[in-house]
Amino acid sequence: MRLNQFVKTAVVAAGAAMAFSSAVAADITGAGATFPYPMYAKWAEAYKAATGIGLNYQSIGSGGGIKQIKAKTVDFGASDMPLKAAELESEGLIQFPAIMGGVVPIVNLEGVTPGQMKMTPDVLAAIYLGKVTKWNDGQITALNPGVKLPDQDITVVHRSDGSGTTFLWTDFLSKTNAEFKSVVGAGTAVKWPAGVGGKGNEGVAANVQRIKGSIGYVEYAYAHKNKMSHTQVKNRDGQFVQPDDETFKAAAAGADWAKTPGMEVVLTNQPGKASWPITGASFILMHKSQASAERAKEVLKFFEWSYKNGGAMATELDYVAMPPPVVKLVQDAWKANLKDASGKAVW
Numbered sequence: 001m002r003l004n005q006f007v008k009t010a011v012v013a014a015g016a017a018m019a020f021s022s023a024v025a026a027d028i029t030g031a032g033a034t035f036p037y038p039m040y041a042k043w044a045e046a047y048k049a050a051t052g053i054g055l056n057y058q059s060i061g062s063g064g065g066i067k068q069i070k071a072k073t074v075d076f077g078a079s080d081m082p083l084k085a086a087e088l089e090s091e092g093l094i095q096f097p098a099i100m101g102g103v104v105p106i107v108n109l110e111g112v113t114p115g116q117m118k119m120t121p122d123v124l125a126a127i128y129l130g131k132v133t134k135w136n137d138g139q140i141t142a143l144n145p146g147v148k149l150p151d152q153d154i155t156v157v158h159r160s161d162g163s164g165t166t167f168l169w170t171d172f173l174s175k176t177n178a179e180f181k182s183v184v185g186a187g188t189a190v191k192w193p194a195g196v197g198g199k200g201n202e203g204v205a206a207n208v209q210r211i212k213g214s215i216g217y218v219e220y221a222y223a224h225k226n227k228m229s230h231t232q233v234k235n236r237d238g239q240f241v242q243p244d245d246e247t248f249k250a251a252a253a254g255a256d257w258a259k260t261p262g263m264e265v266v267l268t269n270q271p272g273k274a275s276w277p278i279t280g281a282s283f284i285l286m287h288k289s290q291a292s293a294e295r296a297k298e299v300l301k302f303f304e305w306s307y308k309n310g311g312a313m314a315t316e317l318d319y320v321a322m323p324p325p326v327v328k329l330v331q332d333a334w335k336a337n338l339k340d341a342s343g344k345a346v347w
Contacts, residue, residue, distance in 0.1 A: 028055050028295065029056045030076045032059075033079055034219070035101065035165050035201060040078075043302075043310050044057065061164070069285045069286070069287070082262065093288065094285070095264070096284055096334075097282070097283055098284050099319050100267070100280065100322070101219055101279070103217055103280065104217065105124060105217055105230060106223050108213065109229065111148055113229060114223075121176035125180040135152045135153075135213060157214050157216035158195050158217070165219060166187070168266075175268060205223070233278065235269075236275065236277060237271060246274065249320050252281075263283070286299065288338060290341075300338075331347070334347040
């Protein structure tokens, strides 16, 4: 009788262990951009509550995400710098946009409130080139009459890791300032003339909070969440605008996703009086040929659910959800491109 009870207990325990193992195996893995991390974390929490399936996402920067998906160590990679169509083809990858948002300059200046200061692309470029080094420099004070700016050194804070946020920041400054383009250029990792590095949006935000007189750049959700002082920025139409989901939407309004190879849309310096000039999409990277169709389906189910149910959460965090016509394009791309080992469509 004791033996029977032991066998029953062992069977129940084994069944529970198998169920637990299946649940763990079903969790999906991703790595990359820190720009969308607050959004993915919120979606993942809601998705797990709805489905029981978890997401293990490593917020390590776009450069790391690209490396990990190429090495096939995660189910998907994430990058704020879209890969060129030729690289996607050579690596056997598909890319699609998941969410949109904005990068903002942030400052740590006593008495300066969020959105109070104004900046132009040329002044931001001069600061990051190390040519404007004091907060009371005439180029800054001329833009900000009535704002008390100290005779204080500017500490520049930038990313230390390969970063899509850096790509959006440097792409914007390269498009708007010839000297910045020639000296620094655009990329996920660049050679900065000066400054202090921080890992991830989190690291840049922490450094700016810690260092008096500093300036950095982060995704807007990080600035908003941490009550940091962002600045207005002059856009392509000559208007000083505040960052929010409406100005991000305005920047994205003219994007032609359908006609852009690999959906490689970059939304910096877009026209429109209401456009935030440092707007960008965050992209998901997956292999076209999937060793496990089931794992690939779980990734697609997560993003399908997020597209359908995550819009209000996106607005809450000041991101912009992908519009329905773009979601349709993305799902059509899934059907056309994602295959299992036998060549059968995954979706």
